Each structure stands twice: as structure tokens, then as C-alpha cells.
Amino acid sequence: MSLREEARAWLTGNLYGSGPFAHARGLGGPGREHEAHEVRQAWERHLGKAGWTCLSWPVEHGGRNATLADQVAFYEEYARADAPARVGHIGEGLIGPTILEHGTAEQKARFLPPIQRGDELWCQGYSEPEAGSDLANVQTKAEISGNEWVITGQKVWTSLAHVAGWCFALCRTEPGSSRHRGLSYLLVPMDQPGVEVRPIVQLTGTSEFNEVFFDGARTAAGNIVGAPGDGWRVAMATLGYERGASTLGRQIGFRRELDRVVEAAQASGAADDPVLRDRLARAWLELEVMRLNGLRDPAMAITKLYWSEWHRRLGELAQEVQGRAGLVAEDGELNDLQRLYLFSRADTIYAGSSEIQRNLIAERTLGLPR
Incomplete structure (x- = not known):
């Protein structure tokens, strides 16, 4: 079989x-x-x-x-x-492969089994108020005190932090360092004094994203992946997994959403409009291209730029095929297509904005000057 x-x-x-x-x-x-x-x-x-x-x-x-x-x-x-x-996708798709590649034997023994079992959930502590797409501007600090790292700073747009037991956080561990130097990749327990999680209410009315405040939070000295000061290299490896094979699962979800948009267009009569019908066909073709490129494993920045722009357009199309009915939330509850439209507005911003991705493509893929 x-x-x-x-x-x-x-x-x-x-x-x-x-x-x-x-x-x-x-x-x-x-x-x-x-x-x-x-x-x-x-x-x-x-x-x-x-x-x-x-x-x-x-x-x-x-x-x-x-x-x-x-x-x-x-x-x-x-x-x-x-x-x-x-x-459990953040644990399975991001920190798990990172520990497999860069972690110690002790870290693999401690952290991989509960991820595989679904017992421990993770969140990603990268973005900060002044370090979003410009991740090298991270200011959250960590210093060694005895046999522990003590962490102070703020992370933002932290997906699922409110339910996560652990966070992998990029922190500045060398005083006076800047940009890519002096960063370390720490594994931090969330359930402890010194960690505060504040939900961020989104356009959809839900709170998948959060602010996370570290005020003297602690983690064991051994909970560092890679060497002190080598956090940038490890963090980039994690981003490679974020935009690699794990995106194939996201594309399957996109297919299901597109099917729902087509069904809504047929139900509302919008599919009779030749312009909208052409846009639906184009969305299907572009999703096929996305899947084939995902299997071919192109440059990460190209992948992220492509799927986020496509998904935002799908959200706009989802709203249009509903007609006037799409403007009203019945009984105050959004339907799936309304939620798709609102949530997809963020796709071209998080995990690296489209503007930053275009810069990366120009400089690192095409070799153009800065």
C-alpha cells in the first residue's frame, strides 16, 4: 500500500x-x-x-x-x-528541523519527542516593533546569569503565543553589537514569571497574533541552538524551512479555498460574468504554477512573494463573487469568504513584506546592486 x-x-x-x-x-x-x-x-x-x-x-x-x-x-x-x-505546525515544520540540523544531542532528545507526539506547542519570537521585515534590527536582549539566560524585550505578531509552551527567540546577546552580529537563538519556556502575552485583535475579530513581553524571563544556558552570536545563521535556516516543503500544506489549503470561491460564484450567478470567470480561471492556473514551483523548490523570496500576492487577490475575488451579500456579516458572524478577504490582507506583510522580498530577489537571486 x-x-x-x-x-x-x-x-x-x-x-x-x-x-x-x-x-x-x-x-x-x-x-x-x-x-x-x-x-x-x-x-x-x-x-x-x-x-x-x-x-x-x-x-x-x-x-x-x-x-x-x-x-x-x-x-x-x-x-x-x-x-x-x-x-503543531510551528514545532513540526520550523523548530523541529532547525534542532535536527543545528541542535545538540541533548536538545534533540529533550525537544523532538514531545513535538512529534503533539504534546508541546511552539511559537516564533522573531518580529519586534522595530524589527519586522528588517529582522537584523532585533533589540530583545539576553545575558548569562549563572547557568541561565535572562531575557528582556518585546516580540510582536507572535502567532499562537497564547497557547504555546515554548518560544524560539532571536535575541541580542553581545552588548554593543548591531545588525546580524551578536545574535543568539534561544529556546524559552512560556509558562513562567517574566513572560506576558497580550493578544492583538485582528480585522477578523480573532487573536491569532500576540505581543510577547520578556521581563527577566529565564531559560537554561544549554537552551541555545548553535553558538552564542551565531543566531542569525540559525534563524535563516528556520526561515528556509518556513518557506520550503512546509508551504506545500498551505497550498492544499489554498485549493480548498479556491473551490469555495468557485462554488460561491456559481451560487450567486457571478460565474456568468465573463470577466469574473476569467479571473477564476486565472486563479486556478496560478495555483497550479505555485504547486509546481513548490516542488521545484525555487528561491525562498520568490515563493513567499508569489503565494502571498496570489492569496490576497483570491481574498478580493472571494468578496466580489458574493456581491452585496458579502458586505454584511449575518448575526455578527463572518462567513468563510469574508474571513478569507480580511485575513489575507496581512499575507503580503507578515513573514517578510512583498517590498522586502522584491529586494531579496533583486540582490540575492538576480545579483543586482543594492
């Missing part, structure tokens, strides 16, 4: 009919991260127990050493099953 067939059978048995998680189908997603968190974490643990998390990881660390083709097959079947949005 192929991995695709195995995944399809397992997902069907667990999400349909009398399956134990039939009630969880379709829960969560961008702008809907508030939905049924406890149910979705229970699902994460269920996935881990059955061996469906961390597919690309080595077998000795709980994975399947799956090929890229098998990972794509799983993502596709996961989307077709309308499985709930994952809550």
Missing part, C-alpha cells in the same frame, strides 16, 4: 462516520485559529500516536524519512479529508 493510500484510509476512518474525530472535521485555519483548540490539540496527539506527524524527520526521531512526493501526497489527502487545521 502506498503512503497516499494508507493516509486516505486512516483519515477516512478517523474523520468520517463513527470515527473518533468526525466532529473535528473542518475546524480551524487562518482567521479561525480560535476554534476548538483543545479538540485540535487532541487531534494533534492522535496524529502523533499513529505516526502521521513529522513525516520528513528521520525514523530515529519519530518520523518516516518521507520523500517530498510522499509528503505532498499526505498533504493532499489531508486537505481532501477536510481534516482540522494543525496546531
Whole structure:
């Protein structure tokens, strides 16, 4: 039996009919991260127990050493099953691979198993009020005191910090350093004095993003990935995973959203408009190009620029196909397409704005002068 067939059978048995998680189908997603968190974490643990998390990881660390083709097959079947949005993706897709590449044996033994099991959730402590796309301007400080790092500063736009048990944080550990030098990559427990999480209310009315304040927060001296001062290199490795194979799962979600937009256009009669019909066809073609480029693994900046601009256009299209009905939230609740429109406005800003991505493409891919 192929991995695709195995995944399809397992997902069907667990999400349909009398399956134990039939009630969880379709829960969560961008702008809907508030939905049924406890149910979705229970699902994460269920996935881990059955061996469906961390597919690309080595077998000795709980994975399947799956090929890229098998990972794509799983993502596709996961989307077709309308499985709930994952809550462990930051651990599995970002910090896990980073620890596998740059971590010590002790860090692998401590942190990888609970990620694979779905027991520990993570958030990413990169952006700050003065260091968003310009990440090298990080000002959060950490200094050694005895056998601990003491951390002071602020992070912002920290996805899922309110439910995460751990944060991987980029901090300035060399006084007087600037830009890429003097940064270190620390693993910080969230449940401790000195860590305050404040939700940021979004256009959708939900709070997936947060501000995180470190006021003397502590972590063990050994919870540093890479050498002190080498944090920039490690952080860039993490970003490579963020925009690499893990984006294939996002694209499958995009396909499901596009299908809903097409259905709404047919229901409202908007599909009869030849201009809108052409835009729907173009969106489908561009998504196919995105998928093929994802398999080819192009430059990271190109990938991020492409999917974020495409998704924002899809959000605008989602609003248009609804017509006047899209302007009203019934009973104060946004429908899926309204939420798509509002949430996708942020896509071209977070994880590196489109302007910054174009600079990276020009300088690093095309070799143009600064």
C-alpha cells in the first residue's frame, strides 16, 4: 500500500462516520485559529500516536524519512479529508528541523519527542516593533546569569503565543553589537514569571497574533541552538524551512479555498460574468504554477512573494463573487469568504513584506546592486 493510500484510509476512518474525530472535521485555519483548540490539540496527539506527524524527520526521531512526493501526497489527502487545521505546525515544520540540523544531542532528545507526539506547542519570537521585515534590527536582549539566560524585550505578531509552551527567540546577546552580529537563538519556556502575552485583535475579530513581553524571563544556558552570536545563521535556516516543503500544506489549503470561491460564484450567478470567470480561471492556473514551483523548490523570496500576492487577490475575488451579500456579516458572524478577504490582507506583510522580498530577489537571486 502506498503512503497516499494508507493516509486516505486512516483519515477516512478517523474523520468520517463513527470515527473518533468526525466532529473535528473542518475546524480551524487562518482567521479561525480560535476554534476548538483543545479538540485540535487532541487531534494533534492522535496524529502523533499513529505516526502521521513529522513525516520528513528521520525514523530515529519519530518520523518516516518521507520523500517530498510522499509528503505532498499526505498533504493532499489531508486537505481532501477536510481534516482540522494543525496546531503543531510551528514545532513540526520550523523548530523541529532547525534542532535536527543545528541542535545538540541533548536538545534533540529533550525537544523532538514531545513535538512529534503533539504534546508541546511552539511559537516564533522573531518580529519586534522595530524589527519586522528588517529582522537584523532585533533589540530583545539576553545575558548569562549563572547557568541561565535572562531575557528582556518585546516580540510582536507572535502567532499562537497564547497557547504555546515554548518560544524560539532571536535575541541580542553581545552588548554593543548591531545588525546580524551578536545574535543568539534561544529556546524559552512560556509558562513562567517574566513572560506576558497580550493578544492583538485582528480585522477578523480573532487573536491569532500576540505581543510577547520578556521581563527577566529565564531559560537554561544549554537552551541555545548553535553558538552564542551565531543566531542569525540559525534563524535563516528556520526561515528556509518556513518557506520550503512546509508551504506545500498551505497550498492544499489554498485549493480548498479556491473551490469555495468557485462554488460561491456559481451560487450567486457571478460565474456568468465573463470577466469574473476569467479571473477564476486565472486563479486556478496560478495555483497550479505555485504547486509546481513548490516542488521545484525555487528561491525562498520568490515563493513567499508569489503565494502571498496570489492569496490576497483570491481574498478580493472571494468578496466580489458574493456581491452585496458579502458586505454584511449575518448575526455578527463572518462567513468563510469574508474571513478569507480580511485575513489575507496581512499575507503580503507578515513573514517578510512583498517590498522586502522584491529586494531579496533583486540582490540575492538576480545579483543586482543594492
